[in-house]
Amino acid sequence: MLCNMCPRKCNVNRTEKLGFCQENDCIRIAKIIPSFMLEEPCITGEKGALAIFFSGCNLRCEFCQNYEISRGGKGQTYSEKQFIELLSSYKLDNFSCIDLISPSQFSVQIASALSKLEINIPIVWNSNGYESESTIAHVSKYVDIFLVDLKFYDSDISYTLAGAKDYFKVASKTLKLMCNLKTNSFSNGFMKRGVIIRHLILPGHSKDSLKLIDFIADNIKNPFVSIMSQFTPIEKSQLARKITPLEYKLVTRHALKRGINQGYFQAAESANKDYIPKF
Numbered sequence: 635m636l637c638n639m640c641p642r643k644c645n646v647n648r649t650e651k652l653g654f655c656q657e658n659d660c661i662r663i664a665k666i667i668p669s670f671m672l673e674e675p676c677i678t679g680e681k682g683a684l685a686i687f688f689s690g691c692n693l694r695c696e697f698c699q700n701y702e703i704s705r706g707g708k709g710q711t712y713s714e715k716q717f718i719e720l721l722s723s724y725k726l727d728n729f730s731c732i733d734l735i736s737p738s739q740f741s742v743q744i745a746s747a748l749s750k751l752e753i754n755i756p757i758v759w760n761s762n763g764y765e766s767e768s769t770i771a772h773v774s775k776y777v778d779i780f781l782v783d784l785k786f787y788d789s790d791i792s793y794t795l796a797g798a799k800d801y802f803k804v805a806s807k808t809l810k811l812m813c814n815l816k817t818n819s820f821s822n823g824f825m826k827r828g829v830i831i832r833h834l835i836l837p838g839h840s841k842d843s844l845k846l847i848d849f850i851a852d853n854i855k856n857p858f859v860s861i862m863s864q865f866t867p868i869e870k871s872q873l874a875r876k877i878t879p880l881e882y883k884l885v886t887r888h889a890l891k892r893g894i895n896q897g898y899f900q901a902a903e904s905a906n907k908d909y910i911p912k913f
Contacts, residue, residue, distance in 0.1 A: 639741055639769050640692045640814075641804045657690035659723070662740075664689045664703035670725070670733060674860050674898055676825040677758055677779060679730035686732070690739045693762050694797035695785075697836070697871040705737065707729035709739035717747045730824065733757040738762070741769045751874050756826055763805035764798055770811055780812040780829045787845040795836075795873075806849060813854055825858075830897070834862040837873050840881040851892035859897040861886055898903040 639650045640655070648659040669682035677683065687700070691711035698704050712720060726732070732753065734873065737744050738761050748757065763783045770780075784805055786792035791800035806813040809831065818828030831850060835843050850857050863882050867874050886899050 635843050638764060639740055641764055641766055641800065642692050642796075648816060653692075653739065655690040655692045656707070656857050657739050658711075659743070660712045660713060661717050661743050662689040662709040663687065664709040664719075667909055669729065669746055673733060673758075674759075674830055675779070676820070676823060677731050677733070677781065677830070679824050681728060683731045683758070684724060684726065684729040684734035685735060686737075687722060687735045687738050687805060688740060691736055691762070692739060693764055694803075695762075696795055697865070697868060697873045697896045698912075699866060699868060700736075701868070702752040713797055714743050717743070721747070721751060723754075726753060726755055729755060731758050731759055733758045733781075734763065734777070735760045738765055741773050745776050763808060763881070764801055765804070765808045767808055767811050770808055773817070774815045778816070778827050779825055780816060781832065782809060782812060782829065783832045783834070784809060784846050784850070785834065787842045787849065791839060791842055806853075810820050813857075818856065818858055828858060829861055830858050832860045832862060835885050836865055837867075837875050837877045837881065840877075843885045845851060847885065847889050847892055847894065853902070856896065857894060859889065859894050860900070861898070862900045863902050864900055 636645050636651050638645055638807040644653040646653055648781040663686060665687040667685040670685035671678050672681045673683055682706060687703060691704035702708055728885045732755060734744065734757065755777065758781050759773060759777040763785060771869050779834055786796065786801050789799045789802065793799040812829045816828050819826045833843060833846055850859060862876060865877055882902060
């Protein structure tokens with residue numbers, strides 16, 4: 635089968651050739667962290683998430699903190715049957731949710747596996763937002779929460795920093811679809827269903843962040859937004875510093891001014907390497 639599941643539309647047979655994501659047709663997992671607490675509190679709860687970090691990515695973010703797995707070739711491969719057995723090997727009641735991190739390049743395989751399982755905790759689709767609408771419509775049958783990035787507004791910025799000139803055009807449509815598919819629902823402060831919109835403020839690009847805030851405020855009803863300050867520079871990235879207090883205040887104050895008051899503003903001390911898992 636030729637792969638066109640993401641906006642890259644490689645149209646390659648991944649049994650014979652790697653896609654843009656650098657993956658074949660087998661699920662590949664770089665790391666599993668039980669009781670993972672480094673996500674938003676409304677999904678980790680007190681038990682934490684069963685966090686599954688998938689290998690590969692359909693973006694090329696030059697500042698990627700997880701580059702070892704996004705394009706470094708690390709990970710163990712699983713057939714669909716083996717992935718089902720892997721999930722079944724955990725006592726899932728011990729966790730608040732299953733956190734599927736960067737799963738997009740395996741969306742067909744993961745959806746097929748989830749369709750064969752009975753899982754009683756929320757399943758989180760934790761993605762970069764660069765998704766096809768058809769893929770999201772399909773996986774929405776099996777996941778409860780979309781934890782989705784909205785990274786860039788300007789096409790020149792998204793091309794320079796992630797190799798995707800059409801990022802906002804794609805991600806904005808996908809986000810609207812996610813919000814139409816999943817209405818936010820909470821129980822005792824814990825999200826059971828819905829969409830969390832993440833935005834990582836990038837140094838030198840606060841004006842781009844303001845445009846994204848305006849888009850969310852103008853197009854998403856009652857958005858639940860997580861504004862992140864944790865950017866930490868890596869070697870060889872052109873973004874060579876952390877964000878400044880002024881950049882942080884500019885974005886968060888604008889969000890409040892635009893009526894975005896549900897969600898999280900990440901503390902400035904989060905900008906350190908403790909937020910980068912060891913792969």
